[in-house]
Amino acid sequence: GQQVMQIPQYQHVQEGEDFTTYCNSSTTLSNIQWYKQRPGGHPVFLIQLVKSGEVKKQKRLTFQFGEAKKNSSLHITATQTTDVGTYFCAAFHGSSNTGKLIFGQGTTLQVKP
Amino acid sequence: DGGITQSPKYLFRKEGQNVTLSCEQNLNHDAMYWYRQDPGQGLRLIYYSQIVNDFQKGDIAEGYSVSREKKESFPLTVTSAQKNPTAFYLCASRKLANGLILGSPLHFGNGTRLTVT
Numbered sequence: 629g630q631q632v633m634q635i636p637q638y639q640h641v642q643e644g645e646d647f648t649t650y651c652n653s654s655t656t657l658s659n660i661q662w663y664k665q666r667p668g669g670h671p672v673f674l675i676q677l678v679k680s681g682e683v684k685k686q687k688r689l690t691f692q693f694g695e696a697k698k699n700s701s702l703h704i705t706a707t708q709t710t711d712v713g714t715y716f717c718a719a720f721h722g723s724s725n726t727g728k729l730i731f732g733q734g735t736t737l738q739v740k741p
Numbered sequence: 742d743g744g745i746t747q748s749p750k751y752l753f754r755k756e757g758q759n760v761t762l763s764c765e766q767n768l769n770h771d772a773m774y775w776y777r778q779d780p781g782q783g784l785r786l787i788y789y790s791q792i793v794n795d796f797q798k799g800d801i802a803e804g805y806s807v808s809r810e811k812k813e814s815f816p817l818t819v820t821s822a823q824k825n826p827t828a829f830y831l832c833a834s835r836k837l838a839n840g841l842i843l844g845s846p847l848h849f850g851n852g853t854r855l856t857v858t
Contacts, residue, residue, distance in 0.1 A: 637781065659844055670831060671784070673846035716783060720844050728799060729774070729847060733783040 632719050634732030642740050647704040649735035651717035658720055660700045661729070662691060666713045674702075707739045744768065747832050747850035754826075754857050762817045762853045764832035771837040773815035774847065777801060778829040787830075790815055791837060819855065826857045 633652045641647050651660065659678045663671040675684055677693035677700060684691045688711075690703045704711055714734040720727045745766040754760045764773065772791045776784040776799075786799030790809040804823025809815055815834075819826045833847040 634783075661844065661846060663847075670849040670852050671833075671847070672849070676844065676846065718784075718847075728786055728789055728797070729844070730786065730800075731776070731784040733781070 632717055632730055632732040634717055634735055636735055637733060638736050638738070640738045640740065641707050643709060644706050647707050647711070647737055649702050649715050649717075649737075651700045651719075651732050653698050653719060656697050657700075658697075660693060661718045662700075662702055663716045663718060663731075664713050665716065665734070669713075671716060704737075707737070709739050709741055712737060712739050745832060745834055745848055745850035747830075747853050749853060750851065752853055752855045754855070756857055757821045758857075759821060760819050760826075760855065760857075762819065762830055762832075762855070764815045764817065764850060765813055766815075766832075766834045766848075766850075767813060768834060768836070768848060769812075770834035770848070771812070772835050773809065774833040774835075775799075775805075775807065775815070775817045776831045776833065778831060778852075784831065787817065819857075826855060829854050 635650050661676045662674040665671040675691050680697050681695045682693040688705045692701045714736045716734045717732045718729050721730050748763045774789040775787040778784050785801050787805050788796050788807040790796035793809050793812050796807050796809050806818045829852050831852045832850045835845045835847050
């Protein structure tokens with residue numbers, strides 16, 4: 629079945645450094661979603677990307693969707709301790725309106741103050 | 742306030758017993774999902790349901806069962822056939838938009854941490 633590979637699994641950074649997590653698929657995706665899970669919490673939706681080459685920003689977070697719609701990235705500029713958590717990408721298997729949502733393995737970010 | 746309620750937050754069971762995890766939503770969402778989360782393995786889909794009285798297996802359905810008798814409720818039973826049931830279980834829901842290609846986001850409950858000894 630369709631799989632979404634996410635790297636790295638873990639990332640430790642010093643506060644103020646940048647962070648990037650990558651998502652890759654062997655098949656073309658209709659869209660991709662990103663979620664954040666704080667320690668001890670549940671995943672919370674961040675954003676959805678739909679168009680080829682799309683770039684969206686949320687303050688210090690930049691999300692990109694590849695031209696071929698097979699990869700995506702989340703970049704955080706100047707990390708803060710509030711950015712700690714696990715970031716997941718997720719993609720629909722089949723139709724985005726009826727299909728199941730498959731998650732990547734997640735990237736856990738630790739930020740040292 | 743609208744949301745998804747999972748209960749209980751922590752659950753302990755003896756090996757060989759079936760256990761049912763509750764998930765209720767008052768968001769009027771159509772689809773509901775159950776995911777299992779283990780350290781380092783992300784979220785794996787167990788079952789999902791798009792309409793009442795219908796549900797589909799996810800990637801790891803063996804040893805689990807569900808029902809969807811009401812739109813608001815999607816309980817998950819972890820049976821004794823599940824070989825490694827200790828995990829964090831997350832329920833989620835989303836609204837299906839008729840005729841649209843875009844996928845709506847998932848809204849998650851706070852999860853149930855199940856420990857089987």
